[in-house]
Amino acid sequence: MSITGNRRERERAQRHRLILSVARELAEAEGWEAVTTRRLAERVEYSQPVLYSHFKGKDAIVAAVAEQGFTELAELLGRERAAARGDEPRLGLRAVCRAYLRFAVEHPALYQAMFVMPTQLAFAAEETPPALRAAFDVFVEALPEGIEGREARAELLWAALHGISALSATGRVPALGESARLDLLIDGIAPGGQASRSGGDGL
Template sequence: MSVTRERRERERAQRHQLIITAARELAEAEGWEAVTTRRLAERVEYSQPVLYSHFSGKDAIVRAVAIDGFGELAAHLHRARPADPEPRQALHAVCRAYLEFATERPALYQAMFVLPTDVKFAHAETPPPLRAAFDEFVSCFRPDDARRELFAEVVWSALHGMAVLSDSGRIPSDGQEERLDFLVARFSDTPG
């Protein structure tokens, strides 16, 4: 590959990431309804055609933000999980980290789980960052348990419900720790 071509590809990748970052920042500051291709083009100081050379539209941008977010979530969960824990401690740490992630990054969480995207869960086309985040939950259950992915799905679903209901004010956020303890107790005491 020529030096010029490598430079162009590197610059394109940087522009691509710049657009994703700008979309996240704008969404965090003003909400996803404020994220338009016109506003993003102004923010990144490129024309709309340049933006469209990277993304087909807002849905594609939200998808890219979501996949970026799944990578961050996977890293966040991995850092939270103790290196050599007993299963209950690992599950509790990963669950708490998940809820913290949702609370600390509301617009990102919305892109990942609430806004419509074509990102597939539990599918052959599941993006690797999403699979990596899911695997952090799976690793909290005994390797010899054939149901560990099922357990991980149910725990993740319960956490998602807790995060969304708490964020919307439908359940009090001050009860989050008790709900988390209850969830972890039920799943860590699951017989093999």
């Protein structure tokens, strides 16, 4: 390990990040099916084999991008929750849900890598990415404190939000009425107040 070793290590890490960001941009611009190892290598301005010196294969690349997505989602939800902490509890929950849905429509390719692409990761087991768990926990905490079956409610909420995102992304459910569905969902899962219909369907 020489003196310059440090620099090379740094450069290597930078290239690592570059590969990921290029892959993500490409996916977001043209869809994941356009992300081929050749195109990716070309845009990174290295040959294909260097990709394989950083990642085990293409799947590993999309998995790494997905992991990035998990941490970003967790941060986003956490911020949203913090910002709405002073408000009525229900408003906080609603803000978090809206943030989730917005994330899904704003980064469709990223979302796809995170939640629909085939993956080896067994999420239920210990190996759940910590960031994913953190994102989930935001939902748990956003639910009223003493409510019965808080965790189960959060799971349901999580699943329902994913269902809404997944189906509307492929046009399998009308995009209109999203806000109404969200109100219904929140009312159903965290009952108590009446629906706080704020704004139209603009998200």
